[in-house]
Amino acid sequence: MPTALRRRAALCLPLLNWGCAPTPLAPFAAPAFNPPHQGGRLWRADPTASVLRIVAFRGGAAARLGHHHILQAARFHAQLWLPESGLAGAQGELTVRLDELELDRPDWRAAAGGEFNEKPLDAEAIAATHRNLLRALNADAHPEVSLHLRQLGGATPWWTAEVDLRLNGQIQTYRMPLAVEQGAERLRLQGRLLLRHSDHGLQAFSLLGGLLAVQDAVVLEWDLTLIAARR
Known part of the structure; x- marks a missing residue:
């Protein structure tokens, strides 16, 4: 590739994994998390003992000029209420602010x-x-x-979950398996799902006729440690 083109590409590389044009969408009013005050058990995530990660991938014919990216949330809010009778009727939520995501720490990339x-x-x-x-x-x-x-099923150590994910004001429903370790005071949930920019009204960015581009798919991965709440 000519030197001038390489320089132009280098200037554009920070855009590649997230250079999207959002489509205006109506706001989504998320359902309130309001578990019963009696019965069941409430669990709250400990962010310091958990990992919430997004992985984005470079694309295009000149993809090797770019970088894959790892984003993690140092802070987020998550809680889960489990009925005494089992998993049916469980309620849960997880929320993270985009501006609190950390990007590409050297130790993450090395690991x-x-x-x-x-x-x-x-x-x-x-x-x-x-x-x-x-x-x-x-x-x-x-x-x-x-x-x-939306729904929780299966049996420990394998749960199945149906969730609504809200991104860019648009909601999509996903189904996924969860690996579970459940103790008396601690609950660990591990899982991942594949997201696409296009599923949430975002158009993946491309440059130089597609020579440099972002892949539509990203991976959301989590390893959550939840602590039994006292209430």
């Missing part, structure tokens, strides 16, 4: 290994990518991403 660890990212590139992420996801208008539990 991931492979292509995530092949090229370092400097602080300036990370900051530019973070700004472009917030702009692309229309974070000023829709600053939060949230999951709301």
Whole structure:
């Protein structure tokens, strides 16, 4: 690739994983989390003992000029209410602010290994990518991403969940398995799901006739530790 094109590409790389044009959508009024005061058990997530991660992938014919990205939430809110009688009727929610997502810490990339660890990212590139992420996801208008539990089934250590995910003011329903470790005072939930920009009214960005592009799909992954609440 000519030097001039490489320089132009380098300037645009921070945009690639999140350079999307949001489609205006009506606001979504999320259902209130209001579990019964009697019976059952309430669990609240401990963010310091949990991981909530988004992984985005470079794309296009010149993808190797770009980077994959790892985003994690240092702070988020999550809680789950389980009835005494079983999983039917369970209620739960998880909410994270987009502007509180951290991006591409060197230790995360080193732990991931492979292509995530092949090229370092400097602080300036990370900051530019973070700004472009917030702009692309229309974070000023829709600053939060949230999951709301619709249905829980299965049996420990394998649960099945149906959730509504709200992103960019648009809601989509997903079904997923969960790996579960349940103790007397601690509950661990592990799972992941595949999201697409296009499913939430976002158009993946491309540049130079598609030579550089972002993949439509991203992975949402979590390893949540929840503590039994006292109430």
